[in-house]
Amino acid sequence: MLQILEPDLSQTVILEACDLLPGGFAIIERNGAVGYANSPFRSIFDMPDDPDLKLLLENVCGGDETLSSKLRRGERDFTVSCRGVSDGRTLVMVAETAVVTVPAAVERRDGLTGLPNRVVLNDQLTEALRGPANEAEFALLLLDLDRFKTVNDTLGHPIGDKLLCHVVDRIRSCVRDTDLIARLGGDEFAILQRSPKQPEAARALARRLVDLVGRTYIVDDHLLNIGVSIGIALPPADGADPDRLLKSADLALYRAKEEGRGRHRFFEQEMDARAQARRALELDLRRAFALRQFEVHYQPQMKLADRRVVGFEALARWRHPERGMISPAAFIPIAEEIGLISQIGEWVLQTACREAAGWPDDISIAVNLSPVQFSSPGLVTMVIAALRQSGLAPERLELEITESVLLQETAATLTILHQLRALGVRIAMDDFGTGYSSLGYLRSFPFDKVKIDQSFVREMPSDGDSNAIVRAIIGLGVSLGISTTAEGVETQEQLDRLRAEGCTDIQGYLLSRPIPASGVGDLLLQLHS
Amino acid sequence: MTTEIHRIVYFSRNAIPGSEETIAAEIRQILESSRRNNTKADVTGALMFNAGCFAQVLEGPQSAVTRTFERIQRDPRHGEVLVLDYGAKSERAFANWSMSFVGRDLREKDLFGAISSETGFDASRLSAEVIFTTLHRLVVEEEKSAVG
Ligand SMILES: Cc1cc2nc3c(=O)[nH]c(=O)nc-3n(C[C@H](O)[C@H](O)[C@H](O)COP(=O)(O)O)c2cc1C
Numbered sequence: 001m002l003q004i005l006e007p008d009l010s011q012t013v014i015l016e017a018c019d020l021l022p023g024g025f026a027i028i029e030r031n032g033a034v035g036y037a038n039s040p041f042r043s044i045f046d047m048p049d050d051p052d053l054k055l056l057l058e059n060v061c062g063g064d065e066t067l068s069s070k071l072r073r074g075e076r077d078f079t080v081s082c083r084g085v086s087d088g089r090t091l092v093m094v095a096e097t098a099v100v101t102v103p104a105a106v107e108r109r110d111g112l113t114g115l116p117n118r119v120v121l122n123d124q125l126t127e128a129l130r131g132p133a134n135e136a137e138f139a140l141l142l143l144d145l146d147r148f149k150t151v152n153d154t155l156g157h158p159i160g161d162k163l164l165c166h167v168v169d170r171i172r173s174c175v176r177d178t179d180l181i182a183r184l185g186g187d188e189f190a191i192l193q194r195s196p197k198q199p200e201a202a203r204a205l206a207r208r209l210v211d212l213v214g215r216t217y218i219v220d221d222h223l224l225n226i227g228v229s230i231g232i233a234l235p236p237a238d239g240a241d242p243d244r245l246l247k248s249a250d251l252a253l254y255r256a257k258e259e260g261r262g263r264h265r266f267f268e269q270e271m272d273a274r275a276q277a278r279r280a281l282e283l284d285l286r287r288a289f290a291l292r293q294f295e296v297h298y299q300p301q302m303k304l305a306d307r308r309v310v311g312f313e314a315l316a317r318w319r320h321p322e323r324g325m326i327s328p329a330a331f332i333p334i335a336e337e338i339g340l341i342s343q344i345g346e347w348v349l350q351t352a353c354r355e356a357a358g359w360p361d362d363i364s365i366a367v368n369l370s371p372v373q374f375s376s377p378g379l380v381t382m383v384i385a386a387l388r389q390s391g392l393a394p395e396r397l398e399l400e401i402t403e404s405v406l407l408q409e410t411a412a413t414l415t416i417l418h419q420l421r422a423l424g425v426r427i428a429m430d431d432f433g434t435g436y437s438s439l440g441y442l443r444s445f446p447f448d449k450v451k452i453d454q455s456f457v458r459e460m461p462s463d464g465d466s467n468a469i470v471r472a473i474i475g476l477g478v479s480l481g482i483s484t485t486a487e488g489v490e491t492q493e494q495l496d497r498l499r500a501e502g503c504t505d506i507q508g509y510l511l512s513r514p515i516p517a518s519g520v521g522d523l524l525l526q527l528h529s
Numbered sequence: 530m531t532t533e534i535h536r537i538v539y540f541s542r543n544a545i546p547g548s549e550e551t552i553a554a555e556i557r558q559i560l561e562s563s564r565r566n567n568t569k570a571d572v573t574g575a576l577m578f579n580a581g582c583f584a585q586v587l588e589g590p591q592s593a594v595t596r597t598f599e600r601i602q603r604d605p606r607h608g609e610v611l612v613l614d615y616g617a618k619s620e621r622a623f624a625n626w627s628m629s630f631v632g633r634d635l636r637e638k639d640l641f642g643a644i645s646s647e648t649g650f651d652a653s654r655l656s657a658e659v660i661f662t663t664l665h666r667l668v669v670e671e672e673k674s675a676v677g
Contacts, residue, residue: 215602218595223615477558
């Protein structure tokens with residue numbers, strides 16, 4: 001036993017020391033009264049009649065072994081333990097439960113909005129997915145803000161940051177305390193909505209969010225309008241682990257954006273299949289370009305006045321090792337999206353110019369340009385290089401563009417078009433009538449030619465509307481003094497009608513399908529005989 | 530120091546379901562909140578309810594107007610909120626009204642004169658200027674008749 005060795009050490013000093021201990025303790029008398037309590041203990045409980053203390057003494061204390069229990073007071077958690085001491089008294093000790101501090105390396109909150117981040121979302125998803133599958137009563141919503149980037153780019157990050165905080169406020173006002181909102185990235189959020197009534201609860205929340213987040217914001221002196229797209233996944237069908245569930249929600253989000261943004265979509269299995277097929281095609285396409293599995297085929301265009309072939313349109317073909325020939329309609333959109341179109345386009349242009357350079361001098365070559373090529377620098381340089389390398393006279397090259405090219409930054413686009421024209425190259429408006437069909441576009445630049453989309457030509461004999469459209473476009477060409485080429489001409493009847501309306505040129509299966517360069521010589525002989 | 534006055538003019542579509550009485554009761558409740566909160570926040574203005582649409586003018590110190598408008602934006606009792614005008618103004622137009630109301634007690638269809646009879650009141654076709662001046666005129670008229 002430890003003796004008090006220093007006789008001068010008074011009780012006062014000992015009691016003083018007791019008050020300085022980090023933990024609280026008290027001695028309870030046999031009759032339940034508090035015999036002594038040190039200062040930390042007194043600061044935790046309202047002495048002497050604190051109801052929590054009473055409860056503790058009744059339930060926990062008594063007996064010789066140490067018993068402990070947890071206690072929450074306000075925001076603080078305590079561990080209380082009791083054990084019997086001499087004379088039937090009880091010692092009660094209280095210590096604040098250490099707050100588990102996260103190592104600084106793992107950031108769990110987003111600095112700007114104070115929201116939990118991806119780490120927390122993952123933890124809580126894991127937690128929520130534990131237990132029997134049929135008890136996973138929650139939905140995962142992924143949110144992506146529409147047009148937020150424009151705000152950031154045009155008004156700067158300080159305004160963008162303030163806007164984000166407003167958005168988060170609105171999102172907070174839509175969810176319950178038990179739901180989790182996490183910020184995953186710049187303008188990406190996730191909500192873990194805990195509710196047994198799925199999918200109704202998720203649908204209601206998504207609708208409310210699309211409405212509310214899409215309403216006008218005032219930030220400083222600016223009125224700002226953004227929107228939100230939402231993808232929703234429900235466990236366990238859409239994923240039984242966090243990664244799978246997030247992926248499903250992401251695919252649904254992708255679809256919501258694809259369908260026009262400002263809306264929500266639930267995940268469907270079919271989205272996964274589609275995404276996989278697409279990914280496979282993407283990989284194939286990259287490989288195909290590396291291996292030069294592309295070919296250029298040529299379809300003749302004939303002038304109706306003297307029935308002479310005046311040129312060919314170059315059409316990219318993809319010879320897939322397993323699937324055979326794949327048409328441009330199937331792979332060009334993907335090539336545009338994954339940024340491969342400029343390279344494919346350049347290769348087609350070079351190839352077409354080189355092959356056409358060997359044809360008779362009065363035969364021209366038409367090559368399509370994608371809108372994407374207009375927004376990447378160096379288009380004019382690329383055309384100059386193709387002409388120089390092939391030795392093709394610029395007058396023999398015709399570049400076909402669609403109306404969508406003119407939709408983007410018109411001033412810059414028009415400059416490029418004028419530069420191309422200055423080289424001596426001709427410019428044709430392709431697929432006219434299918435898109436915006438604005439006369440304004442035709443007037444905005446001196447096109448050399450308008451091409452009438454094959455969908456109208458095909459319907460022409462039977463469909464009155466198509467007839468009227470074809471007639472209007474031809475009339476337009478006449479009034480602007482430019483030639484008109486009808487695409488997709490398959491029958492003699494179509495040809496006769498087109499000629500009667502004043503169409504100047506035709507292209508289509510009636511003359512020939514697109515053929516490899518090796519067949520061009522023979523085809524010319526055959527068509528001119 | 531006088532703080533700069535900001536004014537916002539918007540219109541929105543009623544989303545209160547139910548009978549005319551229900552709507553009237555909700556609007557009464559909105560006006561009660563408005564008058565209580567706006568007085569405290571130094572916000573003044575006018576609210577109009579007509580043919581299923583709200584039009585409102587709010588004016589006051591910028592932060593108060595922004596905060597009030599943000600709260601109103603979140604109110605599920607209306608939707609399709611379209612802001613027609615927002616900016617600093619030299620003075621208040623509704624200085625005496627924490628939230629003046631125009632609607633029930635006036636012959637509804639005549640509020641916007643010829644415009645409403647021609648178009649069946651489509652506030653989205655009205656400019657901020659028209660809504661603002663109309664509200665202002667109506668509020669002033671109403672006050673005159675109350676006094677006289
Ligand atoms: C068309 C419309 C106009 C409103 N105008 C105001 C207003 O001017 N001031 C205001 O405080 N609340 C206004 N509200 C009500 C707010 O949306 C919100 O319900 C209210 O401010 C809540 O405050 P309370 O809790 O003090 O009642 C309006 C609501 C609607 C639908």
